[in-house]
Amino acid sequence: MHARQRPDALAIDISGSSLTYGDLHTRIACLHGALVALPKRTRPAPALPLEGRLYAFAAGNHPSASVLLTAAMSTPHAVALLDPQWPEDLHHQMLVKLPPDALFCLASQTGLITAAERLNIPVIRVDTPDLAHFLNAAPEPLPWGDPADIFLVGFTSGTTSRPKAFARARHSWRASLDASRVAFALTDQSHTFAPGPLAHGITLYALAETLDLGAAFHGITRFDLGGAHRAMTNVRRIVSVPTLLDALTRGTPQDQIVEITTAGAKLPPALLDRARSTFPRARVHEYYGASELGFVSLNTHGRTSSSAPPDSVGHPFPHVSLSLRKDGEEVPQGTPGTIFVRGDLAIDGYLWGGRNSGFRREGPWATVGDIGRLNYDGSLSILGREGGMVITSGYNVYPQEIETALADVPGIQDAVVLGHTHPTRGQEVIAIFDGTTPLDEIRARLALSLPRYKLPRQFYRIESWPQTSSGKIARQTLLDWIDKKDDRLVRLSA
Structure with missing residues (x-):
């Protein structure tokens, strides 16, 4: 519709590489x-329509994402x-595990390319003439998509080194777009800058949200403050996790920004104050989700007040009902319990790896295992996670996975990984171990098996572990020692 009515309007700009709606x-x-035209592979899931293909995209924020990610939202493909x-x-x-019908990646991702070629998966290197050659096909009319069709296979961290895959049907994001348009007060003038990685849900959704409005989406291939400030001059809205929002507030006031959406970690009061100072005309929409x-x-912060207590994560989003439960029974208001959600925005389940995970369903209700409290004004406060899952800069990280990787490092006798409160990341991953292995070697070995966002930010060496009465390592005592800078923990630096 936007291409027909406003073909010359800017749709997407990623670090200066832009496309109009007509071009897109x-x-x-x-x-x-x-x-x-590609052969279709046989796979157990996800089920796609006859003309649908599953393609993998691994090129991050390369400008080719403009076409390759938007195509999944607007064609029968996923x-x-x-x-x-x-x-x-x-x-x-x-x-x-999930062989795609084609792989789109960078020429520098040689290991990924080799793996795909061994599996006879067609590879299109998006930063070479490969992509132009692939797109040199006759254009086909875009058919209407069935609301039940899958358009996205995403991945979320789990208790093992293999991420859990989940499938998103079109109807779930259609419902989300209808709800967020109203909740965030969006219009066709809500030109949006999202500085984060497009592999991260908050940024990918911002892309869909902006194109649905007919506004312009601005991204950057890699975060740098100069590029971010240049992009901000052309927008009225920012969508960002608190870590990046914190960086954006380190500059001169930006009067053109009128809306900010943030998620992935609780917004610290000091950062909210800086955001209000740097973006004096902006409302800050802080949402909690997964x-x-x-x-x-959702909690919306105005210039001097908020729609819910600032230390809460707000009131239920439109179309969403909440139930806090313990041992299968709903708990009274004000009592901690596991947060269950009922609405039309949740996935049905994982394609694999869902056993013993945080996500589960009980009839129409779903949870990821967050522990919270429903306050007497109807707002929600988050208290923690079942099983100790850590959320750092919007990523789900299970300590057990990192502890397993540390156990494989020669010279480490035992290790504990904790999530420690951080002002902008929500939580910071901290590793404590006993052993003599040099820190540089530990980091190098962890980098071989873990993505960067799971690597501990701080390392401590310990000689004697505090224990509970049952003989287990006393994790809360370790957190207390970190807060008190107890000398029984020796902080290491490279």
Whole structure:
């Protein structure tokens, strides 16, 4: 519709590489024609329509994302969004587990390319003439998509080194778009800058949200403050996790910004104050949600007040009902319990790896295992996670996975990984171990098996572990020692 009515209007700009709505539509039509011509692989899931193909995209914020990600939203095809930060062997595992009909990646991702070629998966290097050649197909008319069709296979961290895959049907994001348009007060003038990685849900959704409005989406290939400030001059809205929002507030006031959307970690009061100072005309919409659940709650901060207590994550999002439960029974208001959500925004389940995970369903209700409290004004406060899952800069990280990787490092006798409160990341991953292995070697070995966002930010060496009465390591005592800078923990620095 936007291509027909306003073909010359800017649709997407990524670090200066831009496409109008007319150009975007034409390229998607050519991509659709090229994908339909590919042989279709047999796989157990996800089920796609006859003309639909599953293609993997691993090129991060390369400008080709403009076409390749938008195509999945507007054609019968689906995209498996691989995180470019994953180690090579994890990429290989994903290709084996979920073989796509084509892989779009960078020429520098040689390990991924080799793995795909061994599996006879066609590879299109998006930063070479490969892509132009692939798009040199006859454009095909874009058919209407069935609301039940899958358009996105996403991945979320789990208790093992293999991420859990989930499938998103079109109707769930259609419902989300209808709800967020009203909740965030969006219009066709809500030109948006999202500085984060497109492999991250908040940025990818911002792309869909902006194009649905007919506004212009601005991104950057890699975060740098100069590029971010240049992009901000052309927009009225920012969508960002608190870590990047914190960086954006380190500059002169930006009067053109009128809306900010943030998620992935609780917004610290000091950062909210800086955001109000740097963006004096902006309302700040702070939402709580999860890749599996979609939106859960919303707190909107004005210049001097908030729609809910600032230390809460707000009231339930439109179309969403909440139930806090313990041992299968709903708990009274004000009592901690596991947060269950009912609405039309959650996934049905994982394609694999869902056993013993945080996400589960009980009839129409779903949860990711967050522990919270429903306050007497109807707002929601988050208290923690079942099983100790850590959320750092919007990523789900399970300590057990990192502890397992540390146990494989020669010279480490035992290790504990904790999430410690951080002003902008929500939580920071901290590793404590006993052993003599040099820190540089530990980091190098962890980098071989873990993506960058799971690598501990701080390391401590310990000689004697505090224990509970049952003989287990006393994790809360360790957190207390960190807060008190107890000398029984020796902080290491490279």
